[in-house]
Amino acid sequence: xxxxxxxxxxxxxxxxxxxxxxxxxxxxxxxxxxxxxxxxxxxxxxxxxxxxxxxxxxxxxxxxxxxxxxxxxxxxxxxxxxxxxxxxxxxxxxxxxxxxxxxxxxxxxxxxxxxxxxxxxxxxxxxxxxxxxxxxxxxxxxxxxxxxxxxxxxxxxxxxxxxxxxxxxxxxxxxxxxxxxxxxxxxxxxxxxxxxxxxxxxxxxxxxxxxxxxxxxxxxxxxxxxxxxxxxxxxxxxxxxxxxxxxxxxxxxxxxxxxxxxxxxxxxxxxxxxxxxxxxxxxxxxxxxxxxxxxxxxxxxxxxxxxxxxxxxxxxxxxxxxxxxxxxxxxxxxxxxxxxxxxxxxxxxxxxxxxxxxxxxxxxxxxxxxxxxxxxxxxxxxxxxxxxxxxxxxxxxxxxxxxxxxxxxxxxxxxxxxxxxxxxxxxxxxxxxxxxxxxxx
Amino acid sequence: xxxxxxxxxxxxxxxxxxxxxxxxxxxxxxxxxxxxxxxxxxxxxxxxxxxxxxxxxxxxxxxxxxxxxxxxxxxxxxxxxxxxxxxxxxxxxxxxxxxxxxxxxxxxxxxxxxxxxxxxxxxxxxxxxxxxxxxxxxxxxxxxxxxxxxxxxxxxxxxxxxxxxxxxxxxxxxxxxxxxxxxxxxxxxxxxxxxxxxxxxxxxxxxxxxxxxxxxxxxxxxxxxxxxxxxxxxxxxxxxxxxxxxxxxxxxxxxxxxxxxxx
Numbered sequence: 166x167x168x169x170x171x172x173x174x175x176x177x178x179x180x181x182x183x184x185x186x187x188x189x190x191x192x193x194x195x196x197x198x199x200x201x202x203x204x205x206x207x208x209x210x211x212x213x214x215x216x217x218x219x220x221x222x223x224x225x226x227x228x229x230x231x232x233x234x235x236x237x238x239x240x241x242x243x244x245x246x247x248x249x250x251x252x253x254x255x256x257x258x259x260x261x262x263x264x265x266x267x268x269x270x271x272x273x274x275x276x277x278x279x280x281x282x283x284x285x286x287x288x289x290x291x292x293x294x295x296x297x298x299x300x301x302x303x304x305x306x307x308x309x310x311x312x313x314x315x316x317x318x319x320x321x322x323x324x325x326x327x328x329x330x331x332x333x334x335x336x337x338x339x340x341x342x343x344x345x346x347x348x349x350x351x352x353x354x355x356x357x358x359x360x361x362x363x364x365x366x367x368x369x370x371x372x373x374x375x376x377x378x379x380x381x382x383x384x385x386x387x388x389x390x391x392x393x394x395x396x397x398x399x400x401x402x403x404x405x406x407x408x409x410x411x412x413x414x415x416x417x418x419x420x421x422x423x424x425x426x427x428x429x430x431x432x433x434x435x436x437x438x439x440x441x442x443x444x445x446x447x448x449x450x451x452x453x454x455x456x457x458x459x460x461x462x463x464x465x466x467x468x469x470x471x472x473x474x475x476x477x478x479x480x481x482x483x484x485x486x487x488x489x490x491x492x493x494x495x496x497x498x499x500x501x502x503x504x505x506x507x508x509x510x511x512x513x514x515x516x517x518x519x520x521x522x523x524x525x526x527x528x529x530x531x532x533x534x535x536x537x538x539x540x541x542x543x544x545x546x547x548x549x550x551x552x553x554x555x556x557x558x559x560x561x562x563x564x565x566x567x568x569x570x571x572x573x574x575x576x577x578x579x580x581x582x583x584x585x586x587x588x589x590x591x592x593x594x595x596x597x598x599x600x601x602x603x604x605x606x
Numbered sequence: 607x608x609x610x611x612x613x614x615x616x617x618x619x620x621x622x623x624x625x626x627x628x629x630x631x632x633x634x635x636x637x638x639x640x641x642x643x644x645x646x647x648x649x650x651x652x653x654x655x656x657x658x659x660x661x662x663x664x665x666x667x668x669x670x671x672x673x674x675x676x677x678x679x680x681x682x683x684x685x686x687x688x689x690x691x692x693x694x695x696x697x698x699x700x701x702x703x704x705x706x707x708x709x710x711x712x713x714x715x716x717x718x719x720x721x722x723x724x725x726x727x728x729x730x731x732x733x734x735x736x737x738x739x740x741x742x743x744x745x746x747x748x749x750x751x752x753x754x755x756x757x758x759x760x761x762x763x764x765x766x767x768x769x770x771x772x773x774x775x776x777x778x779x780x781x782x783x784x785x786x787x788x789x790x791x792x793x794x795x796x797x798x799x800x801x802x803x804x805x806x807x808x809x810x811x812x813x814x815x816x817x818x819x820x821x822x823x824x825x826x827x828x829x830x831x832x833x834x835x836x837x838x839x840x841x842x843x844x845x846x847x848x849x850x851x852x853x854x855x856x857x858x859x860x861x862x863x864x865x866x867x868x869x
Contacts, residue, residue, distance in 0.1 A: 168747075169776030170765060171755055181765030215622075217651035218856055219768035227770035235771035245776040392780040397669075416622055423622065423650075425643045425668065426780035427772055434771065 170240040174356065175461045182236030196451045197229040215416065216423075226438045230447035234373075234454050238387045241356040241457075242369050245392030246430035248438065249385060249450065253352060253372025254280055255443035256386030260348055260368060261285070261317070262441070263407060263433045267293030270315045272345075274301035274331060275565045276324030279554045281350070282562070285319070298565065301331050302497070304339060311343050316405065317368075318345050322361060323353035323490065323510050325540075326550050326574040327567025330490050330497035333504060337365025344401045346394045352376075352541070353510045357464040362391040364504065368429065373445075375541025376511075379456040379463055383449040388433060392426030408432055463543065463579055468508030470585065471577040475513045477586055483523075483593040483600070485571070489513040511578075512540060516571035517593065519600025524549060524571050530595035533580065533588035545578035545585055608669075611688055617642070617669030618688070619661040621653025630721070631697040632866060633689070634661035635705030637727075638790035639753070639782035641668035644702060647768075647855045648862060657866075660697070662688060666786045674786035678704070678797040682711035689719075698866050700724040702851050703822060704794050707732060714803035722869045724812040724862055727819055727850045729826035730800030730833055734791045742788035749791075750782040759818040759847030768855050778849070804833035812839035812865040814850060814858060821848035839865045 170177050183194045202221040204210030212218040221227050231249050239247040250256040261284070265271065273285050275298040285296040297310040301320050311318075318340050320331040333349060340347040346367040351359060355376045361369050371377060373385035395401075396408040408428050411417035415435055420428040438444065445453075475489035487494075490501035490509035501509040517523045528536050534545040538553050548554065551563065551570045558568075577585070607625060609616050618625075619634075619642035632652045634645040642649070642661040653659040664681060665672035675681045685708060689697065698721045701709030706728025713720040742749035754775055755763075767774050811834045815827035824842060831837050841861050846854045 168751065168754075168779045169773040171751075171763065171775075177765070182767070184761065184764050184766075212651060215650060215654055217647055217654065218859070219647065219770070221770060229770070232767075232770035236765045236767055236773060239771070239773040239776060240765050243776065244773060245780055246772040248771055392776055418622055422617070422619065422669065423643070423646055425641070426777050430771065 169243050169245065172240075174241055177237060177240045178457050178460060181240045182233040194230060194233045194451065194454055196447050198447055200224050224447065225442050225444045226434060228447050228450070231445050231450040234450045234457070235387070237454070237457060238356070238371065238389055242389040243360055243362045243391070244369065244389040245427045246390045248388045248430055248433045249373070249445040250388065251386065251443040251445055252384045253370065253374060253386040254284065255441070256370045256372070256388045257281055257350065258284060259433055259437040259441060259443060260370060260388050261289060261294065263429065263437050264346070264405065265289075265294045265316045266407065268314060269294050270312050271296040272307055272310045272315055272318050273298050274320035274324065275299060276301050276327040276329045276567050277321050277350070278325040279550065279558060283557055300565070301329050304332070304335055307336070308339055308343075311345065315343070315345060317348050319348045321350040321353065322359055323512070324567065325353060326512065326514050326572065328488050328490055328495070328512060328514060329567060330501045330504065330509060332500055333361050333364040333366055340367070341365070344398070344403045353512060354505060355460060355464055357461050358468070358507050358510060359505050362389070362393065367391045367394040373453045374539070376464065376467065377456050377460055378453045379460065379541065379543050380452070381539060381542040381544070383452040385445045385449050385453050388430070390427055390430035396428055397421040412436070465507070466579040467511035467577060470579060470582050471511035471513055472508065473582055474575070474577055474585060474589070478515050478589070481593055483517055483597045485516040485518045487513065487515040512574065512576055514572050514574050516569060516573065517596040517600070519596055519603055520571050522603065523596040523600045524573055526599040527573065527592040527596040530592040531588055532591065533584060534575070540574070540576035542576065543579050545580060546576040548574045550574055609691065611691055612672070614665060614670070614672035616665065616671065616688070617663045619645070619649055619659070621649035621659035621661070623653040623659070625660070625692065626658050627693050629656060629658040631658045631660060631694045633685070633697045633699050634659065635685070635699065635701040635708050636661070636664070636667070637703030637705050638794060639750070639785045639787035641781055641785065643777070643781065644851045648851060648859045651859055651863070660689070660692065660694070666789070668781065668785060674789035675793070676789055677793050678707045678711050679799070681708045681793065682715060685712050686716060695719060696721050698722040698724070698869070700726065700862060701728060702726045703728060703732065703848065704790055707794060707797050707800060710800055710803045710807070713809065714806040717806060717808050720807070720809045722810045722812065722866060723807060724814065724865060725830065726814045726858065727816060727822055727827070727848050728813070728830065729822045730804055730830045731798065731826075732794040732822055734795040739788070739791050739795060742791050746787055747783055749787055750779055753782065753821075754778050756820045757848045759816070759845060759853055761845065762847065762849065762853050774852050778852070800830070801833050804830060805835070808835060810865075810869055811837045812861070813837065814841045814843065814861050816843045816846040816848065816850050816854070818846060819848040
């Protein structure tokens, strides 16, 4: 339960965190392209450093342009605070590193973005943090994977690229029973389609690079602190020392006691932004703010095009299979309707008849859709994960993540649906030719 | 710091420094449904500038266990029990809203132990709307909605935050939804000794009021000023609502500094 604004989301995206400044009356959020901020005097500087006064010190930690984006994201997700980062991956790393130390453990959904799987399964392991991967809808398996040293549960709202829909309320209940925060990467759903905090999640991660930015021009990430997890309950066996124990580099501050609901975001700001320095630049924050302003208009069009394209592909004889949570064949269709009533995003995947070579022919014949490693652009994007984003995963991990070798991922844009279909028709014809030759052989 | 008082575990924030009763003590008292975090910035300044700070969570609030106290008089009694336990002989009292009523009552019962009193967003009485009182009992989230809507001024309704990246409305929501709001509002509603208490207070007094305060309108705060004998600081802040310590933390701190450090 969290409520951070009385405005509707469309209004939050345009107004929250900034009113025209008193000096110049700038209507648009200004870009504060500065590294640092002058102290009024020595005592003012000291007070800022000791959290006796709010304000900006150095743009690695906070920046006024970035803060507007943070406050809008917090309000949109119904959180108590937000820390923006240089990328979605840095948001994930920062969150994991802020809650876990060497010897700790994470339970993660198996169906997640390839780089996140690598971060959890390889990189963090090097620092003594182990992860157990479990099918996101195997709730008993998730319960069984929880250990004494587990510090968080992790999943994506809609898995990338398998498109499994996570049952956030059920996972939150598992977390609550085990006194574990549920950290959710909600990049694929965006705040327009789903608010995981209202469904029980405790921390929400976004790659702002994707639909929120929308124009494919800026990398950025966000960590939204739900403020709805009781970090310091003394009656629980599981404790969270990074949030609740005195923090020596900051006069022994106890973030939980000092800041309560916003303890995690304050801790992330004080330690991770200072030490890791994965800062979002004010210029990028400005571009991302432009995207956020129109997100509520773009997402319905993304969803409409994705659902229509999925149905159209399903009927095409060159297509072997299609995957989108809106389709009757999707195992989580009912769950998607319940948790994402306005649409389950604009990523779909499919395989063409003729396997890997036919798929490659499809990709190379496209003229409108772009073959690249990104999603969430307003333009339609396509990718073959098996040879790119998930290429570092072995066959077993690929299978566990729900990725077949022939899978083509489509991030459906907001172009005219007629033009997207025309482009895909060209690709499917090329795929059919290759498949026919292969069959003849 | 954690203490036991009346066989209940309670929490008292000390501004990030060890409590030392040899230093002059400043006591910060939170408003209805809130807790010590209302004073996060102000308590740290005093604690790091030669004062000892006590900012308790009243019983049943946030980190303090126990049953919520149901009258302002009981809260004042509880406060003196706490100060006795911490061996504080004399202190400066700072109270916001309901915390201001507790400060008034506490100062009136032991005027010799009060070095100064600062009343923020406060009046001699804080009558509570009957509908608000009713929904605080039947539908607390709706009551919290109403209080945050009425409590915060325009800038904060627009998502302003003095701490970059934070959402004060969301923080307020989390704290107030989990605290005994109905008991607090009932205590405010039935408290009628404010004017009498104000007249008994002899120590220097400060009032920090807000132009856009819709919970305790500024004219009611001015009325309280008229009842106090020794008002040496009366501040009225522009473009600020009822949540003064959160909405205008720097101005609030500056005024507290100027008043308390010069007594």
